[in-house]
Amino acid sequence: xxxxxxxxxxxxxxxxxxxxxxxxxxxxxxxxxxxxxxxxxxxxxxxxxxxxxxxxxxxxxxxxxxxxxxxxxxxxxxxxxxxxxxxxxxxxxxxxxxxxxxxxxxxxxxxxxxxxxxxxxxxxxxxxxxxxxxxxxxxxxxxxxxxxxxxxxxxxxxxxxxxxxxxxxxxxxxxxxxxxxxxxxxxxxxxxxxxxxxxxxxxxxxxxxxxxxxxxxxxxxxxxxxxxxxxxxxxx
Ligand SMILES: Nc1ncnc2c1ncn2[C@@H]1O[C@H](COP(=O)(O)OP(=O)(O)OP(=O)(O)O)[C@@H](O)[C@H]1O
Ligand SMILES: [Mg+2]
Numbered sequence: 001x002x003x004x005x006x007x008x009x010x011x012x013x014x015x016x017x018x019x020x021x022x023x024x025x026x027x028x029x030x031x032x033x034x035x036x037x038x039x040x041x042x043x044x045x046x047x048x049x050x051x052x053x054x055x056x057x058x059x060x061x062x063x064x065x066x067x068x069x070x071x072x073x074x075x076x077x078x079x080x081x082x083x084x085x086x087x088x089x090x091x092x093x094x095x096x097x098x099x100x101x102x103x104x105x106x107x108x109x110x111x112x113x114x115x116x117x118x119x120x121x122x123x124x125x126x127x128x129x130x131x132x133x134x135x136x137x138x139x140x141x142x143x144x145x146x147x148x149x150x151x152x153x154x155x156x157x158x159x160x161x162x163x164x165x166x167x168x169x170x171x172x173x174x175x176x177x178x179x180x181x182x183x184x185x186x187x188x189x190x191x192x193x194x195x196x197x198x199x200x201x202x203x204x205x206x207x208x209x210x211x212x213x214x215x216x217x218x219x220x221x222x223x224x225x226x227x228x229x230x231x232x233x234x235x236x
Contacts (some may be wrong), residue, residue: 003060005189006081006158011059013046013213020046021057022213028158033180033190035200035207035219039234043213044088044193048160051191052076052083065156069107077106082156086163088147092136096127096146096208099135103150113153120149123182141172145179158189165196177203197230210231 006028023044028034036044050057053073055172056141062067063079063198072077074112089101104113121128124145130138144164151159151172164175164180177199182189201207211219216233223229 001213004028004036005064006191007060007065007202008051009062011047011057011061011062013043013055013057015046019052019213024057024210024213024215026045026208026215028033028191029191030157031184031187031189033192033204035194036191036196037200037207037233038199038210042210044210044224045162046213047210048083048162048191049191051066051160059234061110065192068214070212071073074106077154077156078108080108080155080157082106082154084147084149084151084164085161086166088143089193090135090143090146090150092134095132096135099146100127100153103153106151106154107124108155114181116153116155119186120152123152124149124179141175143173144168144176148179151165152183152186152188156188158191159183160191160193162193163173163195164192165194165199167172173199174212198224201230 004027009025011021011024024047026034036047038044042188046055049055050062053071054077057069058164060067061082068076069080100117107113124144127146127149138146165176170177180190180192192200202221208215208221
């Protein structure tokens, strides 16, 4: 068993009393990659936002064994959890380098910033190549690499991503999953929310299926070719 970096137990999120996440429990060990898939409105984003401290939730969220539920997002980032939200949120008018600089504010330790930037440039060489380019001129896949790199500058133990391949061309989707593979190789845990079930199930150590706020199924890479199982994952 991996050391549990992130442990979620009985997580509930309600919006004005209406449940969106209903008793989600999952764990992620050091360097593990876990997927979370499910149809629109299943509660995937709400789960990530709750873990990040960005929406009110109940249950338990333990990071390194410490319950961080109720903490402010910036405290949670400093404890080792980072989120690449849906839609990338890069600053299109700023240069690639300036976008990276913005990622340095989440660091626990301000020293070592230059080394951290070097490391993400090594992970994603295109960010070094286009360092002075306006970020808005990068391709969709490259922008997602930039968003991932920026989140990595906080040096998280677990990186969470909300639909990183959304709206991208097939080549860009490959770029994003290559980027996730690089993140995994670097030893960072990954919790990825996706709509692309087949890719995700094949890529992750395990993938949870979320349905109307509840985890209904757990899939392993061997299930990726099982169309009926994946269909069941989406349609119950
Ligand atoms: N801020 C909010 N206020 C009220 N209801 C919300 C809010 N955010 C989400 N919801 C509702 O909570 C439920 C779960 O939404 P959530 O965005 O977490 O789902 P999702 O699985 O990420 O969906 P998608 O695949 O469309 O991104 C939905 O019914 C949604 O309408
Ligand atoms: Mg969502």
